[in-house]
Amino acid sequence: MTDKYYSFEEKLRMIQEVRVGISPSHISTKHQVSVETLRKWRIKYEKHGAEGLKKRDRNRTYTRGFKEMVAKEYMNGMLSTHELAHKYDIPSKTTVRNWIIRYNSGEEIRTTRAGASPMTKGRKTTYAERVEIAQYHAQGDISYRELAERFEVSYQQARNIVVKYQEYGEAGLED
Known part of the structure; x- marks a missing residue:
């Protein structure tokens, strides 16, 4: 099959053909879409109605x-x-x-969050803040992104603070 893009209307029309009893293999040949893709669309349609066939603006997010x-x-x-x-x-x-x-x-399963935009430019932090950030990370199951958002620092700052703390302890967080 081709890597053709199908509009919402085309997907809906094909699903309606399946629902009235036209065989998926016939629809597949007629519209140059795989039977597997038709099956996925049908599942989305059955679960979410016509809305399930629309193209999403962004990916879903999971904790x-x-x-x-x-x-x-x-x-x-x-x-x-x-x-x-x-x-x-x-x-x-x-x-x-x-x-x-x-x-x-054992690799970190990172969280994804829609619309999350951690600071890309860091800010000056005090020694006490760096210790707090490192200890907060050590106490809980939190990603660098979540850490950056919570303490309003950049992702890279959050990561560097945690890595230095893990490697050298609090002494590694001094200026």
Whole structure:
């Protein structure tokens, strides 16, 4: 099949054809769209109505806790990546698989937040602030992005503070 872009109206028309009983393979050939893509569109339509077929302005966002919960649920062996994606309305089983890989490798599962725009330019911090930032990170499960937003510093500052603290302790945070 081609990498053609289909408008909302075209997707809706194809889903309506499927719903009236025209075979997905016939629609696939007629419109040059894969049967798998039709299946995904149909699931979105059944779950969210016509709105589910519209192109999203931005990607969905998920918290670290949610991603870890999904990975743990997979590890319990009850559901496949495909079933978890469907259960939690995650657009792709590949997304779920990537979370599982990160979880199993001990890699940080980062959180994503819509519209989050941490400072890109840092600000001057005091020694006491740097210690507070480092200790806050050490106490909880928080990403550098969340840390940057909470303490109004840049992402890079938050990361550098945490790395220095982990490597040298409080002495590493002195000017």
